[in-house]
Amino acid sequence: MNKPVIALFPEASFGSALNCVGIAQQLQRQGSTPVFLCHPGFNGIFAEYGFKEYQLPKNTGAQHQTEETWQAFVSTHLEHFNQVPTAQLTTYVGPTWEAIVDTAIRVEAGLAQLLKRIRPDGIVLDNVIMFPAIANAGMPWIRVVSCAETEIPDANVPPYLSGMAANDPKRSAFEAAYLNTIRPMHQRYNTFRRAHGLPSLPVGQFLEPSPYLNLLLAPKAIRHERLAPLPGSSFVFLDGCIREEAQFEPPSLPVNEGPIVYLSFGSLGAIDTDLISRIIKVFATLPARFFVNVGGFLESYQQVPDNVYLGSWFPQPSIVAQADLFIHHGGNNSYCEALHFGVPSLIMPYCWDGHDNGLRAVQTGTGLNLKRDSWTAHELKETIVFLLSDTEMVSRMSTISGAMKRGNGTRDAAQAILQRVKL
């Protein structure tokens, strides 16, 4: 009997890509053949974990376009990351949705061709937008929500990307502003959908729930009590989604004492080298060891303190497992890894669902939330010291971690996927 071929299509982000690697590792273990559809620039990443890759066609002149686009992106958006979520709607969220719709339109033809060529038995889509080629491919497709749970709306769930509580009096104003911001892109997207035979989606929605299966990366400890519970027949919550990764061996530092603190703001956050430099100066004053993911910008740093180690890439599950505190941007994968390993989070969000997770960490006693740019050295230092010594939080995190480790999110995800594919 042939093994079912499952095509995984994560969006071009490390969180989504590595989340899918975890699921693919389990799919392989459970007897299927996972393959990856990857955006230009991501080829090679999945092959390092042993998976076959199919790259979406790259447009002519894309490299040139990439460099110019990134120059423009950095000079335009770096300051926007310091804004509150409401202000970011027009400066960052709107332009980003515009770009996401562009991507969906750009890859449609190439994606349809690839799917015809591969003819998988099922497709796993980890993205925030639907691609008509997937819905039209004629095989079961599974939606993975690897962003915060707020992506699936409910009256008891805070509004998506707002960083506010569900019962915040400004909720309706935010929702109205959000819908108003994205309306033009949404209309353009609906036109594109209709042109490819898909019905329009209600305003605010760019990706419909899958009729087959929807996987939500929302561990029980931080899950919201929904007013209208999601149907268990097609929605499965994952209590973590940890990939098998290389082991990180912490190098010995010149000052090699104290708890381990890991900082990663993701590859996008690493662009803000000024902010990370400010943070490192505070680290130098603390009796702990700090491991800092500076992404591709190692060359921007000099005079690194003796209790700090900079790396361009860390196998995150391994270092988080060894850490006493994880400082991150509120990316859902990072937050869930911190929960899985029982490590308190200090979340310094800069955009998107990082705001939502920042608040959720405070609400659930799993961490603290600090605004990205407006802290003083004293405030940051005090916050870190507090989190490293809060025995109550450590004990709570240990209980959460124990429960999550008794389960296995990637195994559950793979089982659910294969059940739907074999229907």
Added chain:
Amino acid sequence: MQKPRSNTRQNHLKLARQITNILLERGFIKGDHLPESTLSEACGVSRTPIRSALKLLENNNIVKRRDEGGYFLHLPPENMASEGLSNLEETEDSLAVRILSDRAERRITDLQSVSALVRRYEVPRSSVLNALKILSGDGLVVQLPGRAWAFQPILDTPNALKDSIDFRMSLEPQAIIAPGFQMDSQKTRLLRQQLEEFSQRPNGALSAAAFLRLDCAFHSFIAESSGNRFAKGALLAHQRLRLSTQKNHSIPDFRLRQSLEEHLDILDSLERYQLQLAANQMLVHLRRSQIRKPQAVNRGILPMGRGAPA
């Protein structure tokens, strides 16, 4: 004139490594007696440095001295290749190593004065000068006119690693196909044994640091075997640079095993004297070893590749 103390230490360390290679090669097992005379003959040195090297191995639990006389192998041979050597190398915490490590971790800048290093490490001026001399011997620092010392480019950033792989892709295949390529059969056997042992470790137990040492040993061996003296010199120097300054970047277990298999495939081709095939395999191996992660990604934008401006 008496040799500087740290140079002597370096020599003992080299000799200790040579002894472990001989023990592996000759099939010693745990508990075997290690006659000084045999080791002295095999290494081509007198018994005095052999005793110092054995003492170093004893400090790292690789051998044990017994009252009834002499040293005995204490570690199973299968662990000696990586763990034993790994521990052994960790003991080499000389000032030169500390300075180099601090440079690689960007704690000190690439231009240094002796006074600044004396202040940082709180050691006598003579110790700093000695350490700089050791680093200078490996081409890692050069003395500028005046009092400053300048570090040479090292493998400390993703861009430097990319340059390193590009350099190796242009030269390593050439080193294989240049007339006169000749491998030492005993060393080939030992290297193959080490590669196979390492690849048999379970997932999660593949140490990145141990892999880097084995990888450098493999590529150094290819360089040593080259018939082109300049390719050989340049590549050996580069492998020394990798070993001393390349950060242990983590590699997923799958790629690490694949890389070990590629090493073994290259050795197979070389032993069959299919040099052109081995050169092609080397090129594929190095190409696969490039870092392919984009520098930055965000929704809606093509990822920022390596070398793109920030």
